[in-house]
Amino acid sequence: MTIEVRQVSDFNKVRLRGPGILRVTQSDHESLTIRAPRYGISQLQSIVVNEELLLGYVSVGPVSLQFHREVITYDLHVKDLRQVCLTGVGRAVLPDMDSDVLVLQVKGAGDIRVDHLTADRLEVLIDGRGRVAVSGDVESQSVVVRDAGNYQAEAMISDFADLRVTGPGRAAISVNDRLRVAITGQGTVSYVGFPEIVKLISSSGRLQRNRLSGLPLKRGEEHG
Numbered sequence: 001m002t003i004e005v006r007q008v009s010d011f012n013k014v015r016l017r018g019p020g021i022l023r024v025t026q027s028d029h030e031s032l033t034i035r036a037p038r039y040g041i042s043q044l045q046s047i048v049v050n051e052e053l054l055l056g057y058v059s060v061g062p063v064s065l066q067f068h069r070e071v072i073t074y075d076l077h078v079k080d081l082r083q084v085c086l087t088g089v090g091r092a093v094l095p096d097m098d099s100d101v102l103v104l105q106v107k108g109a110g111d112i113r114v115d116h117l118t119a120d121r122l123e124v125l126i127d128g129r130g131r132v133a134v135s136g137d138v139e140s141q142s143v144v145v146r147d148a149g150n151y152q153a154e155a156m157i158s159d160f161a162d163l164r165v166t167g168p169g170r171a172a173i174s175v176n177d178r179l180r181v182a183i184t185g186q187g188t189v190s191y192v193g194f195p196e197i198v199k200l201i202s203s204s205g206r207l208q209r210n211r212l213s214g215l216p217l218k219r220g221e222e223h224g
């Protein structure tokens with residue numbers, strides 16, 4: 001494996017084209033350290049376009065099977081981050097993030113995990129078989145899950161949530177004041193809390209409130 005430190009600056013968004021693991025640390029400086037096999041590190045881009053840092057494998061052909069098997073890591077330090085986007089089979093880990101607005105997008109089979117988020121607003125798009133898991137505290141969240149995506153945010157406190165699921169996707173959230181949800185297809189949404197609910201559910205979609213403290217649901221607590 002080869003370790004390469006690259007200069008990056010003037011960005012508030014990051015996009016990773018997998019394979020690879022992106023680890024994001026919020027700090028007072030911006031830096032990028034890449035660990036990758038020597039034969040392929042020159043084909044990993046790290047350029048900033050319109051305040052977006054583009055990371056990942058670039059080649060005239062498809063990503064080789066051998067490269068998919070390698071462990072490629074991007075250790076990124078950021079000052080201010082507003083958006084993370086994964087395409088392909090990448091993974092992103094954000095241990096602790098504080099932002100006014102954060103946008104998380106997965107297009108493909110990627111995975112984003114935020115261990116502790118503090119934000120006014122969170123926006124999530126999962127398009128494909130990807131997964132997003134978030135813990136922390138936000139005022140509002142807006143989530144779109146398409147295809148077989150999976151959104152896990154029961155460990156994140158929120159006051160307001162707007163959620164749309166199409167296809168067989170799944171979502172689990174925690175919301176206090178108001179939940180607006182639309183389910184098209186065989187999607188499933190579960191929630192914790194006692195919010196006011198505005199719902200539009202078609203086909204075999206399902207909305208349900210999770211059991212609390214091991215107690216069974218009372219009549220009227222499940223919607224579908």
